[in-house]
Amino acid sequence: MSSSDRSTGLTSLARSGFDDLSGADVLLDELAEALGVAREVVVAPSGEAADPDAALRALVRVARRAPEPVRALIEDAEAWENAWLLLGASMGYGEFYSRHPDQLGALAGAGRELPSAATMTATLLAAVGADEGFASSGDESAWVRLRVAYRTQVALIAVHDLRQRQPEIILHAVAAALADAAGAALEASLAVARTRITDGGPGGQYSRAHVAATRFAIIGMGKTGARELNYVSDVDVIFVGGAPEDPDVGVSEGRAIDIGTRLAVQTMRGISEVEVEPPLWEVDANLRPEGKQGALVRTLHSHVSYYERWAKSWEFQALLKARPIAGDRGLGDDYVAAVRPMVWTSAARENFVDSVQRMRERVTDNIPADEVANQIKLGPGGIRDVEFTVQLLQLVHGLSDPSIHQAGTLVALDALVAEGYIGRTDAAAFATNYRMLRVLEHRLQLRRLSRTHLMPTDRTELRVLARSSRLSDTGTALVRRWESIKREVRDIHVRLFYRPLLSAVAALPAEERVLSSAQAHDRLAAIGFVDPRGALRTIGALTSGLSRKATIQRHLMPIMIRWFADGVDPDYGLLAFRRVSERLGDTPWFLRMLRDSTGAAERLTKVLSGSRYVGELMEWIPESAAWLDRDDQLQPRSGVALQEEARAIQERHSTIDDAMRAVRALRRREVLRTAIGGVLGILSIDQIAEALTTITETTIQATLRAVRREVVPAEDDGLDFAVIAVGRFGGAELGFGSDADVLYVFRANDVPVHRAGALAARLVAGLREHSEDFRLPLDLDADLRPEGRKGPLARSLEAYETYYARWSLSWEAQALLRARGIAGSVSLIAAFTEMADAVRYRPSPDPNGLREIKRIKARVENERLPQGADPARHLKLGRGSLSDVEWLVQLMQLQHAAAIPDLRTPSTLGALEVLEREGLLPGLAVARLREAWVLASRLRSANTLLSGTTSDVLPTDRGRLDGIARLLEYPPHSATAVEEDYLAVTRRSRRVFEKYFYG
Known part of the structure; x- marks a missing residue:
């Protein structure tokens, strides 16, 4: 061969996948000469081999020892391709055919289909000369024949597997065939074992009749039992033995177990012991009762007794795949039938x-x-x-x-x-x-x-x-x-x-896993549903039908019912869930979240059964259920983010009605987010107050922009207008259901004064009209304005200055302590703040004015409490509650804020910190006031969240009180505990208040 021809030949070999080109070139010449065929014929299928170098070396090695089987193989193009495929993927088979060249002939016709279980069993039994369960001989040569026959059958499986362009598609069929081959090998090895232990076998001691009559089954476990075995894997088994069904045979149960144990040992040796032909795989019986320490063979009754009394959870998991694979199939079927019910109830075991x-x-x-x-x-x-x-x-x-x-x-x-x-x-x-x-x-x-x-x-x-x-x-x-x-x-x-x-x-009790039984009504009543008949109707509506949604909810409902029952109001929670579910329809993410999330389904039941406020909002915003899957989705959004969204809304909508509809939707959504975070304990009372304040500010700002665009013509654009937050709104201390206390101020600039006043009035009217929300009311309360309800809703800055300079009362200066501009003209807000500072932070507070504040506080306690209300239970005006803490703090601000700039804060808790730091109140007093203020604030919000309505009175109804306690993360049935805690905390707070307010 010329050098150019050789170079071309080597290039061709490289394209076929050869790595050692020079070595392959030499071996191909040798193989072609040994077989008497052209080199091109020899190398033709090599491109299909995973490792053509290994395949070629294996073929040469076999041909050197026995050329005839190789020569016969190359005469069949398909068989020759099979050989390259198999030997290119398996050096192990290269060694096998070196030991047994005669087995190469089986590759002719291989690969077209997988060998059947029956064929493989018959082939392996024939290899050991089996007849009526006994091999023709019990010596080691029978084991060698078995192993050779087994590997030849597995080669047929491998060739079929390797011929596939997408082998993953037929994986299940290949794995099943390998499991069937393992079962056939164990059946053949068992036949040899029977022969070996009879009195005619090597070291045998039992009569053939007794061995034949003894019941003995091999149970496949793991991948073998599931028919998903690997090419080389431990084969997990369990051995079951038993006396003959006919007692006249004369084999007792004890003797049957002895015989079975010998059969098991010899069967395992036939597969796994080192012989001339290497072992096939390890036969692993360690999944048996008590593992390695347990008896190798037990009766069926002994197995069942063990599983009923002693088995661990993992043992039932292992039994899930149990299948008889060799020996007495009737006994094997009985074993599976006996343990299967225990497998499918094992998950109910503790932990x-x-x-x-x-x-x-x-x-x-x-x-x-x-x-x-x-x-x-x-x-x-x-x-x-x-x-x-x-x-x-x-x-x-x-x-x-x-x-x-x-x-x-x-x-x-x-x-x-x-x-x-x-x-x-x-x-x-x-x-x-x-x-x-x-x-x-x-x-x-x-x-x-x-x-x-x-x-x-x-x-x-x-x-x-x-x-x-x-x-x-x-x-x-x-x-x-x-x-x-x-x-x-x-x-x-x-x-x-x-x-x-x-x-x-x-963990569900057995009687609660299926909700369709006759006892469902009684079970629902027993676990806490007040209207079990209505609950059953709701469950039926959720789970009936053939849709995927109904299927998933049928599976979820038993445990969700238990979760609803653990809530405050299971009946309402279930009904609200139905409404949310119906609104979401077959939304894939909702069903996926309920089934797959890390706790979203349980959270959903908690918020719906614990809060009508959340349930009613979620019905209108059902997509909010998606937030339950992640804590970060329940964190309040920043004011900047909300402002950007609100501005984008107004840019998208040309009419005020459309824009405000979207702004109201934004507010509902964000209040709902905050409410869910509060119910789930993700947000503190401070975070809730800050979030609700930010949402309210954003809503008012967006509304004012929209109304101004409609109300103020271009020629009057010089008009300044602002909204000032006061009260709890000004202090950024809003709770669920809180009003938004505000003042309205304008500055005419170059607009005629009378016209400026009319425009300001129209702005106020527009704000109140377009902020109305029948689903989530927003009450812009201006009752803290000068002259109260008798005064004009909007005043000019000059009118405010004149009023406060000439007519204002001490309580109006007190009201300004929490005044804070939140919407409108920045320069006007700055001017109003400067004016307010002069009123509220006077260097020398009027003693008569301070005494008047004390008299007003006493009158408020006597006159403003609702008729018949218990002063000890009113969360806002009651003794030691919000009003006491806030009035004391504000009195001390009026006295000291001029000298202590840090006291000039609208925040009640912030001011308390300063009072303690400056030594104006002792630490214990501040702690008691803070504790009362926080608890009363939490109870107010919880009261609203629970019922969906606003109330300032701690309820006396034990069920409602328990629901409020649950929202405050007390354990179930804590109505008395939360009541006693509140009364004790406010008693201590009241003592502090009386000492420092009136003293």
């Missing part, structure tokens, strides 16, 4: 879900540190993540749903999707990635016919794996794809495996 989760974590923790990143099976994002997730979902939901009682992972996954326990998207990703991971595992094990689950790091091995799996073109691309698969699998696993819903469902 079952936690124990399964911890077991998965222990598996990961026990991986050597240097292997974690390369573990395809056990590592994060590996095969076990999929399998554990599917099994846990099955076992928990299988408590009440037989349709998901499946053994195989992929079949079970399909059932879980069909019944709504897992979303289609997650299931599809899980299934696809699981198949790919299993294909990688299969190809790794085929490579050397060894049990391994580690992704190679060697460049050549990665390239071979990429070609054999057909999942990528190069090793680098394969690693990238594998890393992507791991990330996706791990993400889904963490979301589903640690789903709080699983623990909740598993």
Whole structure:
């Protein structure tokens, strides 16, 4: 061959995937000459081989020893291609055919379909000369024949597998065939074992009749039982023995167990013991009762007794895949029938879900540190993540749903999707990635016919794996794809495996898992529903039908009912859930969130059964349910963000009605966000007050902009107008249901005074009209203005100055302490603030004015309390409550704020801190005042959240009081505790107030 021809030949070899070009060139010449065919014929199928160098070396090695089988193979183009495929993927089979060249002939015709279980069983039994359950001989040669026949059958499976362009599609069929091959091998090994232990066998001591009559079954566990086995994997088994059904045979139960134990030992030896032909795989019987310490063979009754009394949760998880695979099928079927009910009730055991989760974590923790990143099976994002997730979902939901009682992972996954326990998207990703991971595992094990689950790091091995799996073109691309698969699998696993819903469902009492029984009415009444008949109607409306929504809600409803029952008002909560659910329809995210989120379903039941205020708003804003999945979604939005949104709204809408409709929707949404955060305890009373104040400010600012655009013509644009917050609004201390106390001020500038006053009045009227919201009222209360209700709603800045200079009373200076501009002209707000400072922070407060404030406070206590109200229970005006704390703080501000600039704050709590720091109030007094103010504020908001209506009175109704207590995070049935706490706190506060206010 010329140098140019040789160069062209080497280039062709490189294109076919050869790595050692020179070595391959020499070996091809040798093989072509040995077989008497053209070199082109020899090398033709090499491009399909994952590792053509290894395939060529194996063929040359076999041909050197026995050329005839190789020569016969090359005469069949399909068989020759099969040989390149198999030997290019498996150096282990290269060694096998070197030992047994005669087995190459089986590759002719291979690959077109998978061998059936019956064919493989018949073939392996024939290899050991089995007849009526006994092998023709019991010596070691029978084991060798068995192993050779088994590997030949597995080669047929491998060829079919390797011929697929998308091997992941037929993974389930290949895995099932491998499990069937393992069952056939155990059946054949059992036949040899029977022969070995008879009195004619090597060291045998039992009669053939007694051995034949003894009942003995091999139960496949794990991947073998589920028919999803690997090429080389431990085969997990459990052995069951028993006396003959006919007592006349003369084999007692004890003797039957002795015989069964010998059969088990010999069967395992036939598969796993080192012989001339290497072992097939490890037969692992450690899943038996008591593990390695337990008896190898037990009777069925002994197994059942153990599982009923002593078994741990993981043992039932293992039994999920149990299947008879060899021996007495009748006994095997009886075993499965006996343990299966215990499997599907095991999730009801105490801490079952936690124990399964911890077991998965222990598996990961026990991986050597240097292997974690390369573990395809056990590592994060590996095969076990999929399998554990599917099994846990099955076992928990299988408590009440037989349709998901499946053994195989992929079949079970399909059932879980069909019944709504897992979303289609997650299931599809899980299934696809699981198949790919299993294909990688299969190809790794085929490579050397060894049990391994580690992704190679060697460049050549990665390239071979990429070609054999057909999942990528190069090793680098394969690693990238594998890393992507791991990330996706791990993400889904963490979301589903640690789903709080699983623990909740598993912990349900048996009688509550199905809501359609005749006792449903009584159960609902027993767990707290006041109107169980109405609850049943609501449940029926939610769960009836064949839609996916109804299916998912049927599964969720038992545990959600329990959660509703744990709430304050389960009847209302369930009804509100129905309304929200109906508004959202079949919205995919809602159903997915309820089923898959980390606690959103439970949170939803808590807020709906604990707060009518939330329930009524959520009915109008059902998409707010999405916030329950993440705490950050329940954090108040900043004032800047709300302002930007409000301005964008006004730019999008051309009419004031449209713009204000959107602004009202914004306010409802943000108040609802704050309310949910409050009910769930995510927000403190300070955060709630700040959020509600910000939302109200934004609403007023947006409304004023919209109204001004409508009311003030361009020629009067010089008019300044501002809204001043006073009272709790000015102090940024709003609660749910609080009015927004305001003052209105204008400055005419170059606009005629009478016209400026008329425009200001129209602005006020427009503000009040367009801020009205029948769903979530916003009361702009101007009663704290000069002259009270008798005075004009809006005054000019000059009129305010004149009034305060000449006519104002001490309480009006007091009211200005919390005055703060929140909307309108910035310069006017600054001017108003300067004027207010001169009134409220006078260097020498009038003693008569301070005495008048004290007289007014006493009159308020006597005259403003609603008729018949208990002063000890009024949260605003009662003894030691909000009014006492605020009036004391404001009195001291009037006395000292001129000299102490830090006291010039509208915040009650902020002023208290300064009073303590400056030594004007002792620390204990401040602590008692703060405690009373905070508790009264929380109770006021909780009262509104619970009922959806505003009330300033601590209720006497025990049920309502308990509901308020629950919102304040007291334990259930704490009506008396919260009442006693409030009365005690306000008594202490009142004593402080009387000492420092009147003293």
